[in-house]
Structures are given as C-alpha cells and as structure tokens.
Amino acid sequence: MPSDERLEVLGEIIKVFGAGLELKPLLNAIAAAVARLTGADSCLIYVMDPTSRELVLYGASSPHPRHIGRIKMKLGEGITGWVAERQSVVAIPARAYEDERFKFFHSLPEDRYEAFFSAPLVASNGQLLGVMNIQHAQPHEHTREETELLLALANMVARAIENARMYVEAKQRAKHLEALFRLARVVDNHRGVVDEALTFIGQMLEDILGVPTCRVLVYEPEKQRFQGPRGMRIRPSHPLFDRLLRSQGPFVYEDSVGVVPLRFGRQCVGAILAYADGGLDDSTLSLLGDLSTHVAAFLRTILLEAEVRRAREALEVRKVLERAKWVLIERRGMTEADAHRWLQQTAMQRRIPLRQVCEAVLIAEGLWQTEGDDVAQASRPPADAPAE
Structure with a gap:
C-alpha cells in the first residue's frame, strides 16, 4: 500500500477509535480498518469474557454475523488461545493450518488462509483483554516494520476495549443505581442536595x-x-x-x-x-x-x-473526554496517553473541572453543538466518522 494511502487509512482508524464506545460495532469497524491498512484478507478480534474466561469473537473485518459472539475458545485452545495464555506473539508466514496448535472451525473461510499473525491485547494494568488475529490468504512474510505496526495497533485496540468496558460499566452502574433508587423511593415531597x-x-x-x-x-x-x-x-x-x-x-x-x-x-x-x-x-x-x-x-x-446523579455525570464526562481525546489525537498528533495527560494537567493547572477543559477543546475545534444541545449530542462523532 502506498504511504499516502496508508496514512489515509491510519487516519480512518483513529477516527474509528473516537467514534463510539459500544464494543461490538466498534471492534467490527476497527477490524475492517486494520485489515485494509495491513493489506490482510482477514482481521478477527477476540475478547476475553471475564466470567467464563473464554475468548469470544467480537469483531471481524469480513461479515460474520452468525459467528460474532458465538465462536469461543478457552485459554490454550488453538493458536489464539495459546497466544492469550502466554501473552506472546505468533507470526506464521505460510501453512498456518498445519501448525499443531491451529484449531479448525470449518465454518470460517479463514481456516484455509496461509499466513497467520496473532497478538495479545493487554490492558494497561497487565490484564489480558483478548487477542487480535491478522490473516493472509496467500503466504506472507511479516517484516519487522509490519510487526511493529501490528503491535502498535494491538495496543490501540486494547485501549479501545478498556474504554468501552469502562463506558459499559458506568452505564450499567447508572441503571442499577436508578433501579435501586426507584425501589427505595418512598417519599417524594423533598428533593435536593x-x-x-x-x-x-x-x-x-x-x-x-x-x-x-x-x-x-x-x-x-x-x-x-x-x-x-x-x-x-x-x-x-x-x-x-x-x-x-x-x-x-x-x-x-x-x-x-x-x-x-x-x-x-x-x-x-x-x-x-x-x-x-x-x-x-x-x-x-x-x-x-x-x-x-x-x-x-x-x-x-x-x-x-x-x-445516580454522580454516575450520570461521570458517564457524560466520559463521553466528552473520549471525544476531546479523539480531537487531540486526530488534529494535534498526540498519543492517547499524552492527550489524556494533557487534559488532566490543564484542568489541574487552571483549577477547573476536567469536563470544562474537554468542552473547551471541542469548542476550539468547532465540534461543539449549538446552544441547548446536551453533552450526549456534543459527544457525537462528526458526520464523516463511522457510526456506533
């Protein structure tokens, strides 16, 4: 892929990361963009289920609607499970299906693909989040430059999964607390701080x-x-x-x-x-x-x-924070860690809430909505970004 086109696709990937926080559509979009960037024929993203401790297929570059959420592997099962268990990278240039660790699903065309690259998705605290597999239908040598790119992408995918999980947890907590509040609400004649x-x-x-x-x-x-x-x-x-x-x-x-x-x-x-x-x-x-x-x-x-009010506010702040980080990554060339650190330090230095700093970033970039729009509307991606 020419360098100009690669930069264009990389920009699309960055937009995808900032486009939404719902895990399955997010990972499907990421898988498609990663496959296009690397010239691969397939990108499959597995996520570790914290309850069952199984790797579940959550994202695929090719349409696999019947398999998303249904294909599962245990730790140590297949090359994917081997990578997850050891948190090690596997790169096979040809005949990956002959590897003794390979697991056939028969319903997936990827079963007969030649080249196989698999990288663990690891959280910032070292916890395993999943595995990303890149496959080529024909034999393919994974160069050092390509390997470094794939590992960088795997790190970005891991951060996306972390952010999506925090978003889901915040949303579930808000719903749970709201349900508890309604059950406990026996008096409604005085509401305030x-x-x-x-x-x-x-x-x-x-x-x-x-x-x-x-x-x-x-x-x-x-x-x-x-x-x-x-x-x-x-x-x-x-x-x-x-x-x-x-x-x-x-x-x-x-x-x-x-x-x-x-x-x-x-x-x-x-x-x-x-x-x-x-x-x-x-x-x-x-x-x-x-x-x-x-x-x-x-x-x-x-x-x-x-x-409940604090949980809702935290959820809204999370949306605006992710939007502001996307702006700094896309338009200022920052890494996600640098963008997050800059927003926090600016808030502390100016002694203002983090949300106010994030809103200022969006206003400065012309991405804030008109008066009367709520934060959820302001947190939507631009029209050219992929939908959640």
Whole structure:
C-alpha cells in the first residue's frame, strides 16, 4: 500500500477509535480498518469474557454475523488461545493450518488462509483483554516494520476495549443505581442536595419531637465520618463514632443528647442527634426510635439519588473526554496517553473541572453543538466518522 494511502487509512482508524464506545460495532469497524491498512484478507478480534474466561469473537473485518459472539475458545485452545495464555506473539508466514496448535472451525473461510499473525491485547494494568488475529490468504512474510505496526495497533485496540468496558460499566452502574433508587423511593415531597435534605429532616423532627435542636448526619464510610449540615462532623476520634456504628437502637449521650443510629438493613447510613435541656424523656426517645426506620429509608433514597446523579455525570464526562481525546489525537498528533495527560494537567493547572477543559477543546475545534444541545449530542462523532 502506498504511504499516502496508508496514512489515509491510519487516519480512518483513529477516527474509528473516537467514534463510539459500544464494543461490538466498534471492534467490527476497527477490524475492517486494520485489515485494509495491513493489506490482510482477514482481521478477527477476540475478547476475553471475564466470567467464563473464554475468548469470544467480537469483531471481524469480513461479515460474520452468525459467528460474532458465538465462536469461543478457552485459554490454550488453538493458536489464539495459546497466544492469550502466554501473552506472546505468533507470526506464521505460510501453512498456518498445519501448525499443531491451529484449531479448525470449518465454518470460517479463514481456516484455509496461509499466513497467520496473532497478538495479545493487554490492558494497561497487565490484564489480558483478548487477542487480535491478522490473516493472509496467500503466504506472507511479516517484516519487522509490519510487526511493529501490528503491535502498535494491538495496543490501540486494547485501549479501545478498556474504554468501552469502562463506558459499559458506568452505564450499567447508572441503571442499577436508578433501579435501586426507584425501589427505595418512598417519599417524594423533598428533593435536593444532601445537605439541604439533612437540614429539612432535622427541622421536621424538631417539630414532631418538640425539641429545640435536632441534627441528622449521613455516614460516609469512604471518608470514615458522619457528616451533617453546616459542616457538623463526627470523626473516629470522637467517643460517639464507634458507638454509633455498633449500636442497634437509641441511647442517651451525656444526659442531654438523644442519639439514634440510622440503619438500612445491616448498613449504617447515618444518625440522629436530638438535643434538649434536661435530656429527652423515654417517650420522646422511643418515638425517635420509631421514626428512625422511616428516616433511614428517606436518607437512603436521597443518597441513592445523589449517587445516580454522580454516575450520570461521570458517564457524560466520559463521553466528552473520549471525544476531546479523539480531537487531540486526530488534529494535534498526540498519543492517547499524552492527550489524556494533557487534559488532566490543564484542568489541574487552571483549577477547573476536567469536563470544562474537554468542552473547551471541542469548542476550539468547532465540534461543539449549538446552544441547548446536551453533552450526549456534543459527544457525537462528526458526520464523516463511522457510526456506533
């Protein structure tokens, strides 16, 4: 292939990488572009199923609709499984079908192809993601230059699979959290940020219990603290901290504070602290305990809603980030790692959100949508890029 045409095809591959995050259509498009770039007759991309630990055919340069998702190999099975198990490259110039490791499928025309190049697809953390096979119908010597190109492409495919999986996980997490939120949603008359919700519940309890001060705190296990409105916190160093995590019911602290741990099932989600001069009488403390189940459910609902919102925002940021990286790779000649690093460093240096930097890149390149369009629309590829 002439160098000008090769550069053109390489540009198409870069566009494919930035075009979408749905795995199967993405890998089909990548396989077709890789086959064209290398002059191969076939490119097959297998992805490791993390559950079954099998290699599943996910992408093919030639139309194989009946086989996508159905052809599977175990580690060590066939040349593909051998490459996956050892994470080593195999290059056979001719009669690959005579190799003792070769596995016949009979339904694939590639079974009789002569040359076979297979490379593992490895994540940045060293985890096996899959295998990419390049095949020629006629004998073909894999030159050093071509081998380096194929390994570079394999690395790009691995990054694409990583990004696609993160996208799928973020989308599934958002759906899962939204489902949990709907199940847990028993009160819908107050929606807002967590701090506002805590203030609202505290004021409501003050009215119901007839106490001058009532505070509701949410437990943040990742930060090891109970967090309340207006900066109120209970940290592990406070005598109440361990007792709140251990206690199953209301108790009195220092004679004047009624304390109720809030539990959703076995999980501690927060606490109620009610202050009264002279302390709380038994009936008030008992009522507070009775109300705690409903408050815990309400608090759990608010926390789930906030987490769903964060998951959705993370998903939108991921879309804009991938779009901005594609722009820097395509139009600025950066590698994916350099593009990602540049976006992060720019955000830190200017002390602005990463999403804002990504949007600025798209605006600068004239790829941002008109006013009123949401981020999902802005994250779409240009018209000449392959569809997802």
